[in-house]
Amino acid sequence: xxxxxxxxxxxxxxxxxxxxxxxxxxxxxxxxxxxxxxxxxxxxxxxxxxxxxxxxxxxxxxxxxxxxxxxxxxxxxxxxxxxxxxxxxxxxxxxxxxxxxxxxxxxxxxxxxxxxxxxxxxxxxxxxxxxxxxxxxxxxxxxxxxxxxxxxxxxxxxxxxxxxxxxxxxxxxxxxxxxxxxxxxxxxxxxxxxxxxxxxxxxxxxxxxxxxxxxxxxxxxxxxxxxxxxxxxxxxxxxxxxxxxxxxxxxxxxxxxxxxxxxxxxxxxxxxxxxxxxxxxxxxxxxxxxxxxxxxxxxxxxxxxxxxxxxxxxxxxxxxxxxxxxxxxxxxxxxxxxxxxxxxxxxxxxxxxxxxxxxxxxxxxxxxxxxxxxxxxxxxxxxxxxxxxxxxxxxxxxxxxxxxxxxxxxxxxxxxxxxxxxxxx
Amino acid sequence: xxxxxxxxxxxxxxxxxxxxxxxxxxxxxxxxxxxxxxxxxxxxxxxxxxxxxxxxxxxxxxxxxxxxxxxxxxxxxxxxxxxxxxxxxxxxxxxxxxxxxxxxxxxxxxxxxxxxxxxxxxxxxxxxxxxxxxxxxxxxxxxxxxxxxxxxxxxxxxxxxxxxxxxxxxxxxxxxxxxxxxxxxxxxxxxxxxxxxxxxxxxxxxxxxxxxxxxxxxxxxxxxxxxxxxxxxxxxxxxxxxxxxxxxxxxxxxxxxxxxxxxxxxxxxxxxxxxxxxxxxxxxxxxxxxxxxxxxxxxxxxxxxxxxxxxxxxxxxxxxxxxxxxxxxxxxxxxxxxxxxxxxxxxxxxxxxxxxxxxxxxxxxxxxxxxxxxxxxxxxxxxxxxxxxxxxxxxxxxxxxxxxxxxxxxxxxxxxxxxxxxxxx
Numbered sequence: 074x075x076x077x078x079x080x081x082x083x084x085x086x087x088x089x090x091x092x093x094x095x096x097x098x099x100x101x102x103x104x105x106x107x108x109x110x111x112x113x114x115x116x117x118x119x120x121x122x123x124x125x126x127x128x129x130x131x132x133x134x135x136x137x138x139x140x141x142x143x144x145x146x147x148x149x150x151x152x153x154x155x156x157x158x159x160x161x162x163x164x165x166x167x168x169x170x171x172x173x174x175x176x177x178x179x180x181x182x183x184x185x186x187x188x189x190x191x192x193x194x195x196x197x198x199x200x201x202x203x204x205x206x207x208x209x210x211x212x213x214x215x216x217x218x219x220x221x222x223x224x225x226x227x228x229x230x231x232x233x234x235x236x237x238x239x240x241x242x243x244x245x246x247x248x249x250x251x252x253x254x255x256x257x258x259x260x261x262x263x264x265x266x267x268x269x270x271x272x273x274x275x276x277x278x279x280x281x282x283x284x285x286x287x288x289x290x291x292x293x294x295x296x297x298x299x300x301x302x303x304x305x306x307x308x309x310x311x312x313x314x315x316x317x318x319x320x321x322x323x324x325x326x327x328x329x330x331x332x333x334x335x336x337x338x339x340x341x342x343x344x345x346x347x348x349x350x351x352x353x354x355x356x357x358x359x360x361x362x363x364x365x366x367x368x369x370x371x372x373x374x375x376x377x378x379x380x381x382x383x384x385x386x387x388x389x390x391x392x393x394x395x396x397x398x399x400x401x402x403x404x405x406x407x408x409x410x411x412x413x414x415x416x417x418x419x420x421x422x423x424x425x426x427x428x429x430x431x432x433x434x435x436x437x438x439x440x441x442x443x444x445x446x447x448x449x450x451x452x453x454x455x456x457x458x459x460x461x462x463x464x465x466x467x468x469x470x471x472x473x474x475x476x477x478x479x480x481x482x483x484x485x486x487x488x489x490x491x492x493x494x495x496x497x498x
Numbered sequence: 499x500x501x502x503x504x505x506x507x508x509x510x511x512x513x514x515x516x517x518x519x520x521x522x523x524x525x526x527x528x529x530x531x532x533x534x535x536x537x538x539x540x541x542x543x544x545x546x547x548x549x550x551x552x553x554x555x556x557x558x559x560x561x562x563x564x565x566x567x568x569x570x571x572x573x574x575x576x577x578x579x580x581x582x583x584x585x586x587x588x589x590x591x592x593x594x595x596x597x598x599x600x601x602x603x604x605x606x607x608x609x610x611x612x613x614x615x616x617x618x619x620x621x622x623x624x625x626x627x628x629x630x631x632x633x634x635x636x637x638x639x640x641x642x643x644x645x646x647x648x649x650x651x652x653x654x655x656x657x658x659x660x661x662x663x664x665x666x667x668x669x670x671x672x673x674x675x676x677x678x679x680x681x682x683x684x685x686x687x688x689x690x691x692x693x694x695x696x697x698x699x700x701x702x703x704x705x706x707x708x709x710x711x712x713x714x715x716x717x718x719x720x721x722x723x724x725x726x727x728x729x730x731x732x733x734x735x736x737x738x739x740x741x742x743x744x745x746x747x748x749x750x751x752x753x754x755x756x757x758x759x760x761x762x763x764x765x766x767x768x769x770x771x772x773x774x775x776x777x778x779x780x781x782x783x784x785x786x787x788x789x790x791x792x793x794x795x796x797x798x799x800x801x802x803x804x805x806x807x808x809x810x811x812x813x814x815x816x817x818x819x820x821x822x823x824x825x826x827x828x829x830x831x832x833x834x835x836x837x838x839x840x841x842x843x844x845x846x847x848x849x850x851x852x853x854x855x856x857x858x859x860x861x862x863x864x865x866x867x868x869x870x871x872x873x874x875x876x877x878x879x880x881x882x883x884x885x886x887x888x889x890x891x892x893x894x895x896x897x898x899x900x901x902x903x904x905x906x907x908x909x910x911x912x913x914x915x916x917x918x919x920x921x922x923x
Contacts, residue, residue, distance in 0.1 A: 138592030142599040145803055150586075153594050157585040161578050167563030167882065169578050171762035171808065174567040174885055207632035207764065208785050211799040215783035244784055332800055337596035339632065339764040339802030356781050358640035359669055360633050374636040375757055377764030377802060378570055383596065457592065460599055 139482035142460035143287050143435060143473040144312065145332040152386040170382050175375050183378075184371065187385030194388060194397055197321050197344060202367040204343040205381050210237065210311045212361065213328040213341065214244035217307055219357040221326070221349060222249040222278050230254045230277040230304070232297065235262040235286025236466065237309060242281070248354065249278065262289040265430040273300040279325065280306050285313035285432050287333070288464040290424070290471070292432035296323055305349065313434050314342070315391060316476055317401035325349050333434070334476045336384035339377045391476070400476055401433075407474050407483045408433040414487040421494045439469035445497055446470065452493065458486055564907035567885035568712050568860060568898040569737065570757040577811040595807050600800050608803075609796065612810030619813060619822055622746050622769060627792040629768040630806050635662065635736045637786065638753040638766065639669035642732055644782040646751070646774060647674040647703050655679045655702040655729070657722065660687040660711025661891065662734060667706070673779065674703070687714040690855040698725040704750065705731050710738035710857050712758070713889040715849070715896070717857035721748055730774065738859050739767070740816060741901055742826035750774050758859070759901045761809035764802045816901070825901055826858075832899050832908045833858040839912040846919045864894035870922055871895065877918065883911055 140147040156170075163170045166179055173180050188203045197203060206212070218229060227249045231242040233256040245251040252274050255266045273280065280299045285292040292313060299306055305325030314329035321327065326345045332338035345363050353362040365373045371381075391400060412431060415422040415438050424431065424438045440446050446469060450461050463469040472486060565572040581595075588595045591604055598605050613628045622628060631637070643654060652674045656667040658681040670676040677699050680691045698705065705724045710717040717738060724731055730750030739754035746752065751770045757763035770788050778787040790798045816825060837856060840847040840863050849856065849863045865871050871894060875886050888894040897911060 136587050136590070136592055140593045140597055142597070142602070144800060145597055145599060147597050148594065153586050153596070157582055160582040160585060161575075162561050165561070167561055167884070168565045169573065171578070172565055172567070172570055172572050174570060175763065177567070177885070207634070207802075208637075209632070209799045212633075212783065212785045215785070219783075247781055247783075330800060337802075337804045338600065338800040339805055356672055358637065358644075358672075358783070358786065360637045360640065361783065374634045375569060375755060375763040377632075377762075377805070379762045379804060380764055380802070459592070460602070 138457045138459045139478070139485060140459055141472045141474065141478070141482075141486075143333075143464070143471060144330070145338045146334075146473055146475050147477040148337070148383070149387065149390050149477045152383065152390055155386055156383060171379050173378065175372055175378050180378055180382075183382050183385055184376070187381055187388055190385065190388035190392055191315075191342070194315060194391055195319060195321050195344070200348075201321060201344050201346055202350060202363070204345065204363065204366045205371040205376055205384075206341045206343055206366060207339065207360075207377055209330045209338075209341055210309050210328055211240065211244075213309070213343065214241040215248065216343075216357075216361040216363070217241075217279070217281070217326060217328070218245045218248035218251075219361055220345075220353045220363050221305060221307070222354065223352060224354070225249060227278045228252060228274050228276050230274050230280045230299075232266065232271070232280070232282050233257065234265055234291045234293075235283060235289040237286055237288070237311070238281070238283035241283065241309060245281070251281075252277070257291070261425065262286060262291055263426045265291060265293055265427075268295075268297040271297060271300075273304070275301055277301065277304045280304055281309075282307070283309040283311075285310065285316075285434055287312040287435050287473070288437075288467055288471075290426050290432040290435045290437040291430050292434065294430060298323075305346075312473075312475075313432070315388075315397060315400070316404055316434055318397045331380060331384050333473075335387045337380050340380035340384060342384070403480070404433045404474070404476065407478065407480055408436065410480075410483045410487050411436050411472060411474065414490050418490070418494060422490065434475055435471060435473045437463055437467055437469060437471045439463075442497070443469070448497075449493055453486070453489055456485070456489055458482070458489065563882045563884045564903070564910060565884055566897045566899065566903070566907075566911075568758070568889070568896060569755070569900075570763045571759075571898055571900050572902040573762070573808070574812065574815050574902045577808065577815055580811055581808060596804050598803065600797055600803050605803055605807075608807050608810055609801070612806055612813055615810065615813035615817055616740075616767070619740060619816055620744060620746050620769070625773075626746060626769050626771055627775065627788070629770065629788065629791045630796040630801055630809075631766045631768055631791060632764065632785075632802055634755045634763075634766055635734050635753060636665065636669070638734070638768065639666040640673065641768075641782075641786040641788070642666075642704070642706070642751060642753070643670045643673035643676075644786055645770075645778045645788050646730060646732070647779065648777060649779070650674060652703045653677060653699050653701050655699050655705045657691065657696070657705070657707050658682065659690055659716045659718075660708060660714040662711055662713070662736070663706070663708035666708065666734060670706070676706075677702070682716070686850065687711060687716055688851045690716060690718055690852075693720075693722040696722060696725075698729070700726055702726065702729045705729050706734075707732070708734040708736075710735065710741075710859055712737040712860050712898070713862075713892055713896075715851050715857040715860045715862040716855050717859065719855060723748075730771075737898075737900075738857070740813075740822060740825070741829055741859055743822045756805060756809050758898075760812045762805050765805035765809060767809070828905070829858045829899070829901065832903065832905055833861065835905075835908045835912050836861050836897060836899065839915050843915070843919060847915065859900055860896060860898050862888055862892055862894060862896045864888075867922070868894070873922075874918055878911070878914055881910070881914055883907070883914065 160169055191203060225248060229245060229249050229251045231251050231253050233239050233242055242251050242253055254271055257264050306323055307326045308324055310327050311330040312333045315334050328343045331340045350363045350367050359365050415424045421441055422438050453461050461470050461472060463471040585594055650673060654670060654674050654676045656676050656678050658664045658667055667676050667678060679696055682689050731748055732751045733749055735752050736755040737758045740759045753768045756765045775788045775792050784790050840849045846866055847863050878886050886895050886897060888896040
């Protein structure tokens, strides 16, 4: 019954000028069509997809690499396999989840289950709305002041610990009067300030932080308390969202692009205290007004259904793994392996970030012999550890080790690092 | 080698309270696991996906339905199968397209190929930028005036032929002084005005139309010419984008949510004349400024990669099918079948839209005996023709028959309609 043929080499012809690896990694030869000549260019001939029996942490049998990309980033293999299995016919509905009306009862279940599981993961109370939006954190850089500041004369405080916080600060200048109360720029964004030393504005409408700076690898381990009880704490949590437990009740707004820990790109999650909704500036685009989406349960217009669906699968997977306390333990173990290797290298590898605020998600590091970095990245890639190049603004290497990166990925990376050091002293 | 087991009924347990059909439609019994008891709740047990050998227009053997949803909507089966085949390991890259950095060479190829194919399909000249954005057409309702109108005192003309045009008009009031130069509301949005009769504003910065009203089924068959040579023609083409050839050079801006004819929800395509870029109002959020995206080839921040990838597959598929002239022929044939059946029913079925402007994409109709409409929809659904319920604001039925709806779907629908009429005279 399991009539199986698979992607013919022909389906790759339109890519033939690229340097991509051969598809033979992915497709067992027994699944290849014997008569590719009957297929036209780009005609998909695959009628069956075979995935490995094991969906655990090893990549040896699957042709999968260890993907250290900063985002879009690695997802749990079990989630991808589940999505793949039902992509053609979602749970007997006769259609793909991609084809399904956002007002169908099937999708209604998907989005509500996703929200419910996220609420469980982060213990989000009914005082908060959970919104599934579009446009990335960058859209929230505008949406936050537009929603929280009654007028362009309102004040907001910004602690800037990296590039993303800086972008949020600059965008806010269009809609309020943001104060830069601390910046790590002079020290190349390697620190988080002591909260006691901050000079907060007495009338700040909100205090903004970026909880984890993806590029610089600096992560808040605790959160500042606004000096004024009416000041709202706001955090961009894009790159450490759902990587550990967070006391949501300390925040007025948490926002996160999904494409690091919880899904593909194309959906942005906003958790906003309900009493803050409904006071947007008159110039706020309807799609940036939290009220629009809170009133309609994120269905004012067509949401990014597929991306929300994948997030839902990830949330369920995180719950199954024991929730965020367990997830944090794993993340600490993984990051510990890498930081320990760097610190034990006698200065061969260097992470510039102050130890107490090193990110569990994004680990930037350089080689003392910087001329070897290109070789390091190329050799690692050959070994199936990809996307290790540092952000263009920083250079060096960066290992993004989100929730879905298995311990085996870190073990392989640190073994490679030690070997590389031994070979290139 | 083709080790095949499939979604166990267990994987549906978390849905057991819904009224969804059994998964037995989709999964041959020979592929079911014999020991579902060993699986935990929601644990995905599928390690192989079997899809039908034939990916043509029939749904009998696949468990697929004919999906008449207005959007998200039916996609070409071959596209879904191609996406499914490579979802776990994209063309030997060792990762899913969902996990791939938007700055990787693989994704760079995907987005450039998508743009290039779209340019071929619509003969888009180099005078235009093609942008892949987020937020749906609704975000463009704000972005268009923010980008085109130098100041809030600028004027723009709106021809409103349905709900979506009306929403665009209302949103524009925040950013310019829009004039409603024609509205079909009094006639329940069943008409398009004669262009000669329009009283255009001499100083209008732009003239806005919605080329196809998804809810009301009214479609422009030609386009008005702005009275003033400096006035820019702008069209929301969400629901008839790529359904027929369009002379792009007549427009300053064309925008379209993808989730009707060209992809899943979550990506919005904007085609904008380059000389119109770079003059956004100072209050424009950076993500709504066309310059942001034109300067970075839609990679200012993380784009909705997966949705863009699917659009690319659809564009390639449309080219393979002979381009938009062929596509339009098919669409005309399909719509003709349905409208002819309605018109030949002796008033049993009624389409309220003026014949000359009936949409080839969305066909609203009612039953003379409106009390039978619920039965009609339920019986059609039983027969595998789903999502035929009209929009809540209009009632009755609506058949959305986008590019990907096969002729067989229309044949089945009209046969059912004739039978229904015979059985319920």
